[in-house]
Amino acid sequence: MSFSVQFLGTGAALPTIRRNPSAQYIECNNRHILIDCGEGTQTQLRKFQIKFQKIKIILISHLHGDHYYGLMGLLSTMSLLGRNQDIHLYAPPELKEIIDLQLKASGHHYDFPIHFYPLKEKEKVKIYEDKKIEIYAFPLNHRVATFGFVISEKEKDFRLKGEVFKMDQVSLQAIPFFRKGENFFDENKNQLIIAKKYILPPTSSKSYAYCSDNAVLESQIQYLKNVDCLYHESTFIEKHKERAEKTKHSTAKQAAYLSKQSKVKKLYLGHISSRYEGVEPFLNEAKEIFSNVCIAEDGMKITV
């Protein structure tokens, strides 16, 4: 029941030695997801020893180069290493033609299918679901069509009180019922076994949200309500608020405001402009409004 995020690139449009362009790797209940894929992402994946052939879902927030120029290289490497497992790619519609054109020019093809899902959401919409997780996309406020994502664990099973269960010699057939919190009728014993004695409530389901790039809007609060962990861009600090407005980015303070209003539990700030030497001003500014905040760094791995 693991849920972790590893930041691969926390820089803005101009990559630096310290901060790669945007990318992050999410492992949620054994689902392996890549969000954004800036130039050099495959090298970051190698550097942090992530088994990138496990990635099955790729989410691209928007088509500014610092969020996807590493995608063709990663797909090519996956192919060269013999991948045959499907990739599910969620991205703005134009990306399909961009990939196809480059593939055609190279004379290459991939031996694995890429299922392409064009993102056009105007509201928060579920774009993926399986037994364990759900992924939602919602519109962000940037210069081109841009999408935020929420990855949520589904409601989990009740937990078994193993020892009591064994002691009472309850039939193993009861387990799937108990996991759902339901009583079990034991036909051999002709007896209804009440679940309550044998179960503990499920651990809480967690959710993670990604917002980059984005100029904060009040209307976005609803998309992030009660998210456990939010990565939000803060390309600028308040000193450069006008620049943030003009380029449709956020300041650290604005990201903190959104987090507070959405009752997010923890905020990570990223997409830091290369113009800043240190991150203290980001932290200080954000903490005035929202205390549980951290600066994301390349390579940092967090548990949601």
Add this chain to the structure above:
Amino acid sequence: MSFSVQFLGTGAALPTIRRNPSAQYIECNNRHILIDCGEGTQTQLRKFQIKFQKIKIILISHLHGDHYYGLMGLLSTMSLLGRNQDIHLYAPPELKEIIDLQLKASGHHYDFPIHFYPLKEKEKVKIYEDKKIEIYAFPLNHRVATFGFVISEKEKDFRLKGEVFKMDQVSLQAIPFFRKGENFFDENKNQLIIAKKYILPPTSSKSYAYCSDNAVLESQIQYLKNVDCLYHESTFIEKHKERAEKTKHSTAKQAAYLSKQSKVKKLYLGHISSRYEGVEPFLNEAKEIFSNVCIAEDGMKITV
């Protein structure tokens, strides 16, 4: 009168921590040239502290991703840093549409003109010329249309014997004549000044050739005749000769053979497949045929 090459990426299709995909930076008589631009090239340029805004000419050998996936990122960074100077881009024709499509999707534009020259050469053809240098393109033998390049210094000026010139108090007006090896008629003195006493022969003009990716052909010898320095791919060693043939690449031995036949002075081997741990087998194989050979490494800077 400098002429240097710095290897930025000497790996093959699968980048490794040690070898980036193909790219190199050439400085020739104050002309700044980039050949190929694999993913991560802009990071390499920064790492090796190269002033990349000086680059005016970009040559892309072919449209396999490991030779150009870093181009969009580099152009974007050049633009973000305020470039307004022209770029002259020589590449297979399809690259224009690939760039235009990605620019359109991003909603961006560059504030500098890109002059695009589609490469279609079937023979060795001069594609660029100015007062000091010439660049030639010629076809290589690979799976898609691929081009090699020769960068040559033009014939240089005669050198002045400064002391004799001063001692004899020759008019400064003689200098441009002497530089061309011509005599000068001094009208004030009504006297023909014979150049020979005051000049030394020009230093020899150098040339550098780039061949990647390429399966060696006899017909290529003519393209490389007497080149001073050749960078040639050797993705494989003879042990994997069949793989080389199938993928239209070369072995170290084949690159050495081409160098010997072309009377190249010095050979650098690159585009080394990530399957090999060490480079000794490449060197040993090549040296059996051509002694003046080196393995190119990322960051290595050579004088032509």
